Amino acid sequence: MKKGDIFVIAAVCILAAALAGVFFALKKDGKTVLVKVDNEVVCEYPLDTDREIVLEHNTAVIRNGEAYMREADCKNQICVKSGKISKRGECIVCLPNRVILEIK
Ligand SMILES: [Zn+2]
Known part of the structure; x- marks a missing residue:
């Protein structure tokens, strides 16, 4: 050889x-949801456990294997209107508050 x-x-x-x-x-x-603020991962939670994630400007919710932004103090509310995510690679972005929810 x-x-x-x-x-x-x-x-x-x-x-x-x-x-x-x-x-x-x-x-x-997706198995977990990553929460990023200012492009840094601040926490990570399993998608199969219902939970409320309270951040400074946003409140995210994990329920029935899906994650969504329930409340935000941003003006455009795009993140709240983004709906629910559950598939790997999907994300919800709150640009004004620089918060990202990402499914991993
Ligand atoms: Zn927002």
């Missing part, structure tokens, strides 16, 4: 592992 062959085999293995990872990521429903 040549050195080049080993490199190709290693590359194929890495690619296969990466593809498997992407497949799993796409298939799974």
Whole structure:
């Protein structure tokens, strides 16, 4: 076996592992909700436990495996109108308060 062959085999293995990872990521429903303020994660909660998350300017709720923004003091209320999220990668953004809810 040549050195080049080993490199190709290693590359194929890495690619296969990466593809498997992407497949799993796409298939799974979200498990947790990340709360970010100013682009930093301030807390993380499981989606399967009902909870109220009270922040300085926003109140988020986790209920029945879904997360949504119940109240916010921002003017546009876009985050409140965003509705419920439950799938991995979905998020609710409150731009004026720089709050993000993200499903992971
Ligand atoms: Zn808002």
